[in-house]
Amino acid sequence: MKKQNILIRTLFATALVVILASCATRQPAPEQPLRLYAFNCGVIDVLDISIFKPGMDKREQKTLANTCYLVVHPEGTLLWDTGLPDALVKIPEGSTFYDVFVMRVTKTLAAQLKEIDYPPETINFLGISHMHGDHVGNADLFPQATLLIQKEEYDAAFGASPDKFGFDPNTYSSLRSNPVKILEGDYDVFGDGSVMIKRTLGHTPGHQALYVKLPQTGNILLSGDLVHFTDNWVHKRAPSFNFDKERTITTMNEVEQFLQANQATLWIQHDKEQNADIRHSPAYYE
Ligand SMILES: [Zn+2]
Numbered sequence: 001m002k003k004q005n006i007l008i009r010t011l012f013a014t015a016l017v018v019i020l021a022s023c024a025t026r027q028p029a030p031e032q033p034l035r036l037y038a039f040n041c042g043v044i045d046v047l048d049i050s051i052f053k054p055g056m057d058k059r060e061q062k063t064l065a066n067t068c069y070l071v072v073h074p075e076g077t078l079l080w081d082t083g084l085p086d087a088l089v090k091i092p093e094g095s096t097f098y099d100v101f102v103m104r105v106t107k108t109l110a111a112q113l114k115e116i117d118y119p120p121e122t123i124n125f126l127g128i129s130h131m132h133g134d135h136v137g138n139a140d141l142f143p144q145a146t147l148l149i150q151k152e153e154y155d156a157a158f159g160a161s162p163d164k165f166g167f168d169p170n171t172y173s174s175l176r177s178n179p180v181k182i183l184e185g186d187y188d189v190f191g192d193g194s195v196m197i198k199r200t201l202g203h204t205p206g207h208q209a210l211y212v213k214l215p216q217t218g219n220i221l222l223s224g225d226l227v228h229f230t231d232n233w234v235h236k237r238a239p240s241f242n243f244d245k246e247r248t249i250t251t252m253n254e255v256e257q258f259l260q261a262n263q264a265t266l267w268i269q270h271d272k273e274q275n276a277d278i279r280h281s282p283a284y285y286e
Contacts, residue, residue, distance in 0.1 A: 041083020129224025
C-alpha cells in the first residue's frame with residue numbers, strides 16, 4: 001500500500017513537472033505583424049498633362065503609375081483601391097478614354113493577390129479612395145468585403161447624376177450589393193490606430209486617403225487622388241476636372257500639416273517616379 005502511494009506520488013510529481021515545463025516553453029501564438037503590399041494596377045499615358053496643371057504644359061504627355069495596396073493586420077485584411085480592370089490585360093496596346101487617357105494593364109490584380117496567398121475572397125475590407133474608373137476597376141472581385149466609403153462619395157456614386165462627378169456606374173455597379181460602412185469622417189479600421197481612413201475631400205465629393213503606421217517602415221499616407229504627382233504636390237496645384245478645386249488645395253495644406261506633425265511620408269499612388277523606388281508585391285513593408 002505504502003509502495004503504491006509512493007508510485008502515485010512520483011507519477012503525479014512527474015506529470016506536474018512535464019506540465020510546468022511545457023507551460024514555460026510554450027510561445028504565444030505568432031501574431032501576423034502589420035504589413036503593406038503595393039501592386040502594379042496599371043499604367044496611364046496622359047496625352048495632355050495640362051488637364052492636371054491648368055494653363056501649363058499644353059499637349060505634353062506624361063505617364064502615370066496606378067497603384068493598389070493590401071494591408072494585412074492581425075485582425076483582418078484591407079485592400080486599398082482596386083486599379084484598372086484586369087480585363088485590360090487582353091488589350092496590350094491599351095484602351096483610350098476621353099481621348100486623353102491611354103490605359104494599360106500588364107499584370108492582373110487577381111494574379112498578384114493569389115501570388116502572395118491572399119486571393120480576392122480573403123479580403124475583409126475594401127477601401128476605395130474614390131469612385132473613378134482607375135480605382136474601382138476590379139471592385140467586382142470582392143463581393144464579400146465591407147466597403148468603407150464616405151457618405152458624400154456613396155451618395156454621388158449611387159445618386160441621380162454620377163456622370164457629373166466623372167463616375168461611370170457600370171464600373172462599380174457590383175458595389176451596391178457589398179456590405180457597406182458609410183463614413184462621415186476619419187475612421188480607425190481595426191480599432192488600434194494603426195490603419196486609418198482619412199477624409200480628404202476635393203478631388204471628388206467624398207474622397208479619402210489611407211494612413212498606415214508601420215512599426216519598422218514608419219508612417220505612410222496613401223494619397224488616393226489627393227494629388228497625382230510630386231510637382232503638383234510641391235506647388236499645390238489641382239487638376240481642372242476636380243469636383244472642388246479650392247477644397248482640394250485646402251485639404252492638401254491640411255494634409256501637409258498632418259504629415260509634418262506625424263513624421264509621415266506621402267505615397268502618391270499615380271506618381272511613376274516615386275513608385276519606381278517603392279518595393280512592389282511579393283515584397284512588402286512592415
Ligand atoms: Zn481620380
